[in-house]
Amino acid sequence: MLRIGICDDDQYICTEMERIIMEYRKQVCEELTIDVFSSGEELCKVLTEEETFDLLFLDIEMKQINGVEVGRFIREELHNDILQIVYISGKDSYYQQLFDVRPMHFIHKPIDADKVKKDIDKAIELFGKLGNTFCFIQNNNYYRKPIKDIIYFEAYGRQVKVVGVDEEYFYYGRIKEIPKKLPKAPFLFIHKSYFINYHHVKRFNNQEVTMSNNRVLPISRANKDEVLNYLLESEKEEK
The missing domain is CATH 2.40.50.1020 (LytTr DNA-binding domain)
Incomplete structure (x- = not known):
């Protein structure tokens, strides 16, 4: 089962991403869970207190905590290098800032459904190679056992x-x-x-x-x- 997170402060983008992913799930009969967040603050709280995801579609231009800061929080504070991040943006000016976050991919707005589905394919292949694992957070450190x-x-x-x-x-x-x-x-x-x-x-x-x-x-x-x-x-x- 692949756990997917969507984080964007634009409700239209969240709805569109969720629609694309649910369509993918029906087409391939793959077990997927989808959680949607409307702010970086909300996402960071969940990642710290509850659980993580395998694949995260993350908007860059969000208020207060933007997508770049969320990515750094995941990599540097949670020490989670396994979660695959796909950034979403309407601009090309963030490439240098994203270098340390090591994203899997970058999707331009408006959203291309085929690219989203290819990223899910890539994540499924990656986590299939990692084998069956259980994920949890202990003392702000991410573990996949x-x-x-x-x-x-x-x-x-x-x-x-x-x-x-x-x-x-x-x-x-x-x-x-x-x-x-x-x-x-x-x-x-x-x-x-x-x-x-x-x-x-x-x-x-x-x-x-x-x-x-x-x-x-x-x-x-x-x-x-x-x-x-x-x-x-x-x-x-x-x-």
């Missing part, structure tokens, strides 16, 4: 604990939102506080699972039947 290297997620107050094969991470968020970001990943809830990667299960019984890092996690009564059926069926498929 391979799904295969995540053992489980744990609800930790207002944060989510990401337990990986190498180390542990924390980010502000809700564990119940994770399945939306990983619709086809081999994860399941064994408890309202634990979302585990099936491929890291070493053994299990009707009360608990032992993960690849030897951590023993409880299976809740509410989830027991569903969890056991899933684990047993998955074992059969692998034999």
Whole structure:
């Protein structure tokens, strides 16, 4: 699934971009999510507090925080070099300013639908090469971790604990939102506080699972039947 952001203070441009992207989604049957922002301030707040995107169509000429400043914030403050930025502008005078932001492309206004679709194609190809990953922000640093290297997620107050094969991470968020970001990943809830990667299960019984890092996690009564059926069926498929 490709997550796309649109940021422009011109409502007409936002509507047109969204229409083009939705048309693309119907044509190629690709899983895409679209979020629209009308200001650089709004976008920066979301990127800092909630989540990021894979591809961002970003207007340059916005009031207060312009697109160049947003791009620098993404690269220098969030340390996110993976998010692909496509700038939108009616002028050619920004090329030198955009050098440090390292955009994927530059689209002139009025918007050319074919160019937008080609940029989405390019992003899908790029992230396909990166493989299945999960993205989050910890202490203003952006992380993209391979799904295969995540053992489980744990609800930790207002944060989510990401337990990986190498180390542990924390980010502000809700564990119940994770399945939306990983619709086809081999994860399941064994408890309202634990979302585990099936491929890291070493053994299990009707009360608990032992993960690849030897951590023993409880299976809740509410989830027991569903969890056991899933684990047993998955074992059969692998034999």
